[in-house]
Amino acid sequence: MKPPSARQPSGPVPARLELCLPRGGHRLLGELAVAAWPAEACGLLVGMRHDARVEVSAVLPAVNRRAAEAPDRYEIDPEDVLAADRAAREAGLMLVGAWHSHPDAPAAPSARDRDEAWPDWCYLIVSTDAERARELRAWRLIDGRFVEDAVATWVE
Amino acid sequence: MGRVTVRVPGPLQPFAGGAAELAVEAGTVRDALAGISAGRPGLAQRVLTPEGALRPYVNVFVNERNCRLLQGLDTPLSGGETLAIIPAVAGG
Numbered sequence: 001m002k003p004p005s006a007r008q009p010s011g012p013v014p015a016r017l018e019l020c021l022p023r024g025g026h027r028l029l030g031e032l033a034v035a036a037w038p039a040e041a042c043g044l045l046v047g048m049r050h051d052a053r054v055e056v057s058a059v060l061p062a063v064n065r066r067a068a069e070a071p072d073r074y075e076i077d078p079e080d081v082l083a084a085d086r087a088a089r090e091a092g093l094m095l096v097g098a099w100h101s102h103p104d105a106p107a108a109p110s111a112r113d114r115d116e117a118w119p120d121w122c123y124l125i126v127s128t129d130a131e132r133a134r135e136l137r138a139w140r141l142i143d144g145r146f147v148e149d150a151v152a153t154w155v156e
Numbered sequence: 157m158g159r160v161t162v163r164v165p166g167p168l169q170p171f172a173g174g175a176a177e178l179a180v181e182a183g184t185v186r187d188a189l190a191g192i193s194a195g196r197p198g199l200a201q202r203v204l205t206p207e208g209a210l211r212p213y214v215n216v217f218v219n220e221r222n223c224r225l226l227q228g229l230d231t232p233l234s235g236g237e238t239l240a241i242i243p244a245v246a247g248g
Contacts, residue, residue, distance in 0.1 A: 044245065048164070066246070075246035078215040082242050085165065089176070094162060094166045098245045112248035116213060118167040119202075121243070 017149040019097075019122055019138040022117045026153065028059050030133030033101035033126040039067040042074040042100040044081065045122060046088045054122055055150075060084055064100075073112070074100045096151050097122025104129055107137040109146045117141040122149065157183035158235015162192050164199075165243050171198035185216055186229035188239055203241060213244040 021029075032041045042064045047056040062080050065071035076077050076098070088094050096122070102110075107127035109117070117123060127135040138149040160182050164172045172178060172192070174222065180191035186208075193200030203214050210231070216223045216241040223231045233239075 008165050040248070042245070062208055062245075070248075073246075073248045075244070078217075078242055078244060082217050082220065082240055085163070085240065085242060089163070094176070096166060100247060103169075116244070116246045118213075118243045120170070121167045124248075 010022065015052065016147065017052055017054055017122070017138075017140065018152055019124070019149050020152045021056050022058065023153060025056065025059045026136060029099060029124065029126050029136060030128070030147055032061050033103075033133050034127035036064070036067070036101060037103045037130050038071050038122065040072065040074040040101050040103060041126070042076055042098065044076070044084050044095055045097040045099060046084065046091075046093050047096045047129055048093055049096050055131065056096060059092075059099065071103060072105075072110075074115055089093075091152065097124065099124035100124065101126040101128050101133075109134040109139050113139075114146060117146075119143075124151070157181065157187075158233065159190055160233050160235065160237045160239055162188055163238065163240040164192075165241055167243060168199055168202055168241065171196055171202065173209070179226045182233050184229065184233060185218060185223050185239065188233065189216070189229070213246070214241060215242045217242060 043062040044060045045056045046058040062076040064074045066075045085095050085116050107125040123139045125137055126133050138151045139146045162178045178192045180188055182188035182191055219237050
């Protein structure tokens with residue numbers, strides 16, 4: 001990843017959401033991130049968005065088609081995104097965001113993450129080294145700057 | 157020319173009045189995108205460039221086939237197709 005940009009636009013800070021992961025979601029994300037190290041792991045988040053809460057029902061792994069190109073890039077094949085979107089809709093759910101790992105780097109959005117992010121979508125980032133995941137943080141791009149959301153485990 | 161369904165991805169639904177799908181009369185993909193964007197400037201702005209081209213980080217599928225691999229925005233529609241606007245998911 002590239003270093004995060006030093007400056008972000010100023011202005012009022014939008015309200016934080018709570019991103020609720022399914023039971024085992026934290027562990028799965030960590031395992032996938034470590035398994036892909038030193039490349040970036042990536043995938044999609046399926047669930048439902050409510051007012052101040054995003055309930056993630058499933059953490060989906062995806063193939064990083066940029067993994068062989070560079071250790072600091074990820075991209076999910078549009079066909080895979082289409083298939084996940086269709087399956088989510090058929091289940092009465094939707095794609096609520098995406099996740100990826102930052103090998104040996106903080107779980108903060110890079111300049112490239114910001115350039116390629118969709119506004120108001122949830123982006124989960126897992127910081128990892130070769131042995132274990134270090135940190136998991138959630139972000140949304142609002143008016144050109146990333147806002148950090150809270151991450152919780154969804155207890156049914 | 158006929159009625160097609162356009163699936164709107166989650167990040168764009170706020171710009172489509174909260175709709176997950178929109179129906180529109182269209183003869184091409186360009187028509188369909190223009191149709192759903194009418195009166196919804198926020199949607200148009202996020203899908204098309206000011207010059208009217210598809211934004212690089214947006215893919216439009218026509219019945220499961222990426223329109224970039226067909227005839228792009230000029231891909232003809234006869235009616236009954238399902239179009240899906242799919243965000244590119246990438247970063248670093």
